[in-house]
Structure formats: C-alpha cells, structure tokens
Amino acid sequence: MDERNLAGVKNLDVIDYLQSRRSLSVKYMDDVAPSDDEIETLLKTAARVPDHGKLFPWYFIVFKGSARAEVGTILREAYRHEDPDASAAKLDLEADRFMRAPLVVMVVSRMRHGKHPLWEQFLSAGALCQNMSIAANALGYGSNWLTEWYSYSPVFRDQLGLDARDNIAGVFYIGKPSAQPDGRDRPDLAKIVTHWHEGVTLNKGDAAYDQDKYDLPAAKIFGVGDD
Numbered sequence: 001m002d003e004r005n006l007a008g009v010k011n012l013d014v015i016d017y018l019q020s021r022r023s024l025s026v027k028y029m030d031d032v033a034p035s036d037d038e039i040e041t042l043l044k045t046a047a048r049v050p051d052h053g054k055l056f057p058w059y060f061i062v063f064k065g066s067a068r069a070e071v072g073t074i075l076r077e078a079y080r081h082e083d084p085d086a087s088a089a090k091l092d093l094e095a096d097r098f099m100r101a102p103l104v105v106m107v108v109s110r111m112r113h114g115k116h117p118l119w120e121q122f123l124s125a126g127a128l129c130q131n132m133s134i135a136a137n138a139l140g141y142g143s144n145w146l147t148e149w150y151s152y153s154p155v156f157r158d159q160l161g162l163d164a165r166d167n168i169a170g171v172f173y174i175g176k177p178s179a180q181p182d183g184r185d186r187p188d189l190a191k192i193v194t195h196w197h198e199g200v201t202l203n204k205g206d207a208a209y210d211q212d213k214y215d216l217p218a219a220k221i222f223g224v225g226d227d
C-alpha cells in the first residue's frame with residue numbers, strides 16, 4: 001500500500017498539465033506501445049481513484065499485441081448484427097478497430113452489491129477513466145477515450161464475457177503521438193457556475209449548451225434485470 005498522502009501539497013505543474021490536457025485522435029498514433037512496466041503503472045495510477053465504500057466497482061481488459069486482432073472476430077460478428085447488409089470491406093474495417101493503437105485498455109464499470117448508490121459507482125468508473133487519460137499523457141503517450149458502437153452492442157458485450165452488471169465506461173486507445181491535436185472550445189465558466197445566495201437563478205448552461213435538435217439522450221444502462 002502506498003501510504004504517502006499528498007493532500008494539501010501545492011503543485012502548480014499539475015494544474016498546468018490539467019489545463020493543457022488534450023485527447024489524441026487515433027489518427028495521430030504511432031505503433032509504439034507502452035512497456036509492460038508502463039502498463040502496470042498506468043493501471044495502478046488509474047485505479048487510485050475515489051471509490052465510495054471501497055467497492056472497486058470497475059475492472060480492466062487489456063488488449064495488446066495480437067489480442068487486438070483476435071478481438072476482431074467478435075467485432076466483425078457484432079457489426080454484422082448492427083448492419084446485416086454491411087459490405088465485406090466495411091466488416092474488415094470494423095474488425096480492425098482495436099488495431100488503431102498499439103495498446104487498447106477497456107474500463108468496465110461493474111455494479112457491486114453495497115449500500116452506496118449505483119450512480120456513485122458509475123462516477124467512480126468515470127474518475128478512473130480520467131486518471132487513465134492523465135496517466136497515459138504523463139507517461140509520454142497520447143490517449144483517446146472512446147466508446148463507439150461496440151460498447152453498446154449486446155453481441156460484442158456477450159461474446160467478450162460481460163454480463164448485466166457491466167457497462168463499458170471507456171475504451172482507451174493509447175500510443176505515441178505522431179502529431180499534436182488542434183485546440184478545442186472549453187466551457188465558459190460564467191454560463192455554468194453559480195455563486196450561490198438566497199434567491200439566485202442557477203447557471204445551468206442550458207441556453208448555451210443544449211443541442212435543441214436532439215431529445216435528451218436516453219441513458220444506456222444495462223441494469224440488473226434488463227436484457
């Protein structure tokens with residue numbers, strides 16, 4: 001157990017790092033994978049995350065080397081169910097999804113029996129995912145947190161061995177950058193922050209950020225008892 005406790009220790013490098021963080025598209029990844037030691041560091045760092053009740057409500061599936069091609073059999077089959085008319089070329093493309101980076105790590109949120117709300121278990125998985133992104137960057141790699149269609153494919157989930165307690169929180173594509181990404185808009189704090197006082201109207205960001213052409217998205221959660 002690492003007993004060091006850095007709560008309250010100032011480190012502005014971390015602030016700077018977080019403020020300049022960016023995802024790296026799989027288009028810009030070289031084929032240089034982290035070493036086994038680096039992968040161990042990555043997973044250990046990701047797993048050091050707030051977790052109400054010490055439930056460890058998540059686990060990892062690591063795809064490296066030939067495993068990335070092997071999982072293509074499942075991806076192909078799953079995509080055939082998504083689109084029975086898919087051409088052979090399209091099926092080949094989908095089967096190769098995990099080949100886009102030298103390392104692919106799937107984070108699965110697993111619902112635990114416990115008194116703490118499931119919502120908090122999901123949040124812990126999200127926090128773990130963010131730790132994973134930052135740790136990959138800090139080790140000198142780019143990473144891209146994706147879910148894509150297969151995370152919601154019943155065939156893909158089944159064939160991989162997931163069950164009704166599992167949700168894919170993220171699939172991390174990790175590799176050395178071959179180029180740096182452009183900037184991206186970040187939220188305007190004035191639209192989403194409220195300094196509360198009695199009677200204040202909350203800044204919920206709706207006017208600026210709701211995309212009115214869509215309905216509110218449905219939660220895609222495969223709860224116990226659902227199919």
Ligand SMILES: Cc1cc2nc3c(=O)[nH]c(=O)nc-3n(C[C@H](O)[C@H](O)[C@H](O)COP(=O)(O)O)c2cc1C
Binds near residue numbers: 170
């Ligand atoms: C849960 C989750 C799933 C995501 N899935 C996708 C995805 O399937 N495809 C995609 O283009 N971006 C996806 N993203 C967004 C990217 O990870 C990334 O945040 C985005 O490209 C913006 O880049 P930035 O991280 O530099 O802000 C997802 C993000 C989250 C949090």
